[in-house]
Amino acid sequence: xxxxxxxxxxxxxxxxxxxxxxxxxxxxxxxxxxxxxxxxxxxxxxxxxxxxxxxxxxxxxxxxxxxxxxxxxxxxxxxxxxxxxxxxxxxxxxxxxxxxxxxxxxxxxxxxx
Amino acid sequence: xxxxxxxxxxxxxxxxxxxxxxxxxxxxxxxxxxxxxxxxxxxxxxxxxxxxxxxxxxxxxxxxxxxxxxxxxxxxxxxxxxxxxxxxxxxxxxxxxxxxxxxxxxxxxx
Numbered sequence: 177x178x179x180x181x182x183x184x185x186x187x188x189x190x191x192x193x194x195x196x197x198x199x200x201x202x203x204x205x206x207x208x209x210x211x212x213x214x215x216x217x218x219x220x221x222x223x224x225x226x227x228x229x230x231x232x233x234x235x236x237x238x239x240x241x242x243x244x245x246x247x248x249x250x251x252x253x254x255x256x257x258x259x260x261x262x263x264x265x266x267x268x269x270x271x272x273x274x275x276x277x278x279x280x281x282x283x284x285x286x287x288x289x
Numbered sequence: 290x291x292x293x294x295x296x297x298x299x300x301x302x303x304x305x306x307x308x309x310x311x312x313x314x315x316x317x318x319x320x321x322x323x324x325x326x327x328x329x330x331x332x333x334x335x336x337x338x339x340x341x342x343x344x345x346x347x348x349x350x351x352x353x354x355x356x357x358x359x360x361x362x363x364x365x366x367x368x369x370x371x372x373x374x375x376x377x378x379x380x381x382x383x384x385x386x387x388x389x390x391x392x393x394x395x396x397x398x399x
Contacts, residue, residue, distance in 0.1 A: 177335075207385050218376065218389040219333070268332055272385050276321040280332040 178203050178271050180281035188287045189259055196255045197284045199269035204249035207272040210242070212265045213283070219268065225252045259288045290315055295377050295390035303398050306367050310393045312377030313359045321380040322353055322360045326373045327392065333376055336362075367397045 179202040189195050199208065207226055211219040223231040223244055231244040245253045256263050264287050270278040295312045302308045314322075322339035337344065339351040339360050350363040360379075364371055377390035 209385075209387075218391045219387075220389075221386060224386065276380060276385065277323065277335055277338060278385075278387060279335065283332050 177277075178205060178279045180269060180271055180279055182269060182281040182284050184284055185282065186285040186287075188289065191260050191288055193259055194255055194257045195259065195286060196253050197267055197269070199252045199254070199281055201250045201271045205271040206249070208246060208252045209270045209272075209278065210244065210252070210254045211268045211270065211280075213268060214265050222254070222267075256286065259286075261288045264288045291390075292316060292381075292388045293377055293379050293390040295393050297391055297393060299394040299396055301396045301398055302367055304367060304369060306397075307363065307365045308367055308395060309361055309363045310375055310377075310395075311359055311361050312379075312390050313357075314377075314379045314388075315358070316379070316381065316388075317355075317358060319379045319381070322351075323378040323387075324349075324351060324360075324362050325376040325378055327376055328373050336375070364395075367395075369397050369399060371395060372397045 181200045183198045210222040213219045221234050222237045223233045225231045225244050225246040227246050227249050243255045266283045266285050268283045270280045272278050293314050324336040325333040326336045327333045337346050339353045343352045348365045352361045374392040374394050376392045379388050
């Protein structure tokens with residue numbers, strides 16, 4: 177398994193601003209993922225972040241709104257840009273450590289006013 | 290039709306009961322199947338992978354039926370600490386992408 181940490185754990189932001197979420201894994205992993213979970217809903221994949229290549233975004237998510245960095249095999253960031261109240265959600269990163277199982281970070285709870 | 294479907298529940302069961310959840314998936318090319326557990330305001334945690342031959346881990350048994358495209362989770366001798374949301378997860382057509390079900394809420398009552 178992999179141990180994953182995220183920063184910040186929560187934030188309250190003003191609309192129009194941007195927030196960058198950091199995700200750190202305790203071991204080298206090939207694939208990292210960013211998800212969003214709206215209150216009372218299940219997880220929706222935003223994008224897959226592979227080291228050394230551009231992130232792959234899912235339908236409904238675009239790079240201008242959710243730029244992602246993956247500078248090495250243990251770290252990734254997700255930026256939520258030009259935020260609006262609809263971006264209020266929990267953002268989770270995960271990593272696939274060898275097998276197909278994914279392990280999740282504790283999440284970042286974002287509230288946009 | 291959703292790619293992964295689960296009964297949202299809630300399932301309210303007494304301590305010691307046996308409870309089963311089913312989950313159906315639509316992509317016949319899916320190769321990997323998992324059950325995750327998510328406690329309130331926490332991240333999902335891997336409960337168990339689901340293998341073709343079925344697998345058991347203590348009080349938990351997972352089954353896969355490829356012909357009917359469903360997976361199941363059986364919990365025996367339910368404990369209060371089993372109260373959580375159980376997420377069915379299927380990979381998308383053999384890729385690393387996960388497709389999550391909406392989750393089944395379980396509440397074990399004293």
